[in-house]
Amino acid sequence: MADKVKKEAKPMPEHILAQRNKEREMVRGIFRFHEVPGGHMEFVFKKYKQDPLEKFSMRDGEAYTIPLGVARHLNTNCSYPTYNYRQDEAGRPIVSIAEKVRRCSFQSLEFVDIDDIPTALPKQ
DSSP: OOOOOOOOOOOOOHHHHHHHHHHTSEEEEEEEOSSSTTOEEEEEEOOSTTSOOEEEEEETTOEEEEEHHHHHHHHHTSEEEEEEEEEOTTSOEEEEEEEEEEOOEEEESSOOOGGGSOSSOOOO
16 A cells, blocks of 8 residues: 655744634624524534634523624524515516524624724714
8 A cells, every 4th residue: 555645734924824723712702593492502612613613502591701703603594584486577587585583693702893883983
């Protein structure tokens, strides 16, 4: 058998490393399980190749301290679309997204996500 050459891991670019470090900062908040009020949810999370696979177990309405990246994930990626079905003028079916239904969210007790704050002030 031929010897397999193990590839060396490429170093992470500085801007991605800075983002990864920011997303590893711990934040405190309340988990909201909109899909099953009072329920319990378990999930695993891994965003960067260098990160370990982490398991989270949360109950609706309880406070937790979790990494900022996980809080962002709960607030942005845990939803599913509902669809509208209709016909156009020629009678062809058209499908469109009606709304996104949030399954869960993480309500901040101490953090403000700087990336979500608009940079331009509204005109008066």
